[in-house]
Amino acid sequence: MSANDSRGSLNKIVEVAEVSVRGGLFLFTGSTVATFVLALASIIIARLLGPDSYGLYSVSLIVPGFLLLFADFGVNSALIKYLAQFRVEGEKARVASLIRNGFLFKLSVGCLLFLVSFVFSDFFALYVLKRPGIGFFIRLVSLLIICQILFNTTKSVFVGLDRMELSAATSVTESVVKVVLAPLLIVLGFGIMGALVGHMVSYVVAGLLGVLIVYRIYREHSNPGLKFNFFEDLRFMFRFGVPLYSSVLLLSFLGQFRSMVLAWFTSDFEIGNYMVASNFLSLLSVLAIPISTALFPAFSKFDLNKERGELRKFFRYSLKYILLVIVPASMLVALISKDLVYFLYGVKYSLAPFFLTLLVLTYLYIGFSLVVSSFFNGIGRTEISFRISLMNCFVGVPLGLVLTMFYGVPGLIVSMIISGVTSLAYALRVAVCRFGMSFDVKSVVKIYLAAFLSAIPVFVVVTYFSLFGCLVNLFLAVMIFVGFYLVLVPVMGAIKEEDIDNLRNIFGKIKMLAPFIDVLLRFEHMVLKLCGYCS
Secondary structure (H helix, E strand, O other): OOHHHHHHHHHHHHHHHHHHHHHHHHHHHHHHHHHHHHHHHHHHHHHHHHHHHHHHHHHHOHHHHHHHHHOOOOHHHHHHHHHHHHHHHOOHHHHHHHHHHHHHHHHHHHHHHHHHHHHOHHHHHHHHOOOHHHHHHHHHOOHHHHHHHHHHHHHHHHHHOOOHHHHHHHHHHHHHHHHHHHHHHHHHHHHHHHHHHHHHHHHHHHHHHHHHHHHHHHHHHOOOOOOOOHHHHHHHHHHHHHHHHHHHHHHHHHHHHHHHHHHHHOOHHHHHHHHHHHHHHHHHHHHHHHHHHHHHHHHHOOOOOOOHHHHHHHHHHHHHHHHHHHHHHHHHHHHOHHHHHHHHOOOOOOOHHHHHHHHHHHHHOHHHHHHHHHHHHHOOOHHHHHHHHHHHHHHHHHHHHHHHHHHHHHHHHHHHHHHHHHHHHHHHHHHHHHOOOOOOHHHHHHHHHHHHHHHHHHHHHHHHOOOOOHHHHHHHHHHHHHHHHHHHHHHOOOOOHHHHHHHHHHHOOOOOOHHHHHHHHHHHHHHHHHOOOOO
């Protein structure tokens, strides 16, 4: 490859990364705000209800969550892909047609699932959840199915049209309504019912607001003479979306199955503690979800046959830069789990710190899963994603059932780790051996080692010098960990001068992040220079 070709290749990688980061930034900002507001809502709700009632509140939401598995059939993923494609190609009529028919299909399925939940609520309460007294709660939240369908579909339309800021605003709206309404209804004496109503109404408001915005966008792309072929559009979307949906369905089923297994074999108190621990993972999902959403269309911009070299580089860079953030964040949350839980939720959630430490282990390898799944979906090989999910489900279902039966919540979490690692090993093998992808093994090992070494002084402080209260301990732990990590990463060679240049090019045009990122990169460059790794 000539020097010009090499520069052109790098320019495309940086250009794709810039667009992905811009979109990811809006998603990250919205997701961060929404997640922290929802975290605040969960803290208030959990404190007001207590472990047992909070557990029952969580169990009441299992049935709508389970029925929602059968609401999409890959339409949301198809909307993201083809709205982006047709928008770039200037085919406004196709954009309008897909929006209209996608919504008609999703709304029809949602109404059907609503009726199933409402009519058979007592059956679900008695035979599925083993909680015969919560049939009323299930009927109450049945409307949540339709509202969440509208909410999720509007967000997919926004992402597909590269209107990430609207997707972020929709998420923030939902979280704000919930944090205001749910605690208010609990305080007014409605208890679990108030929490459920607040949760449901938040999706009603955000979903309807999103639909109104989508309708305005639809009007801009539509014209009076436009003809709509409902079934043709559905077949078109199904061809791409169903294999991907099948993959998501398996993983979502696995998640709902795990919730049901908890309802079968554990108490409301244990479920309440588990849900509190799970809530903290939302802090890490602030990093993971925007990255995953932005990478999907990013990988789609490369031609596998003509640009395999560029694709391999983008794969390698994506994995490295994601791990640089997610691995230390996961390690830090595991270290401060006890102080986090007790400070935010109170000491009555006594089992949650241990559950959280175990759950965070799943995030130590999620960076690999995000990049690999985005790669397969981006190049259109959704059947491979399906096989990965099938393996995860094949291992996770029986293992989760057996381990939860004998060991309760810790057994369930261990089954999650085993099934996740097994399916990831298969996914990496396919990506590397069949498609020629690669990653910098030395850099990856150094990132994990830097995070582990940074954790040692924090572990000592948290374990032996916890004399100042939860808030002071949290502050000290974060400062110590971040300080050590920022020094160790360049000292150990996990980040190089080339990486600093790449990150500066990617983030330099984003005014909101550029100053902050520049300070960090200058510090990393200074450490590299002191170590003699760069001039």
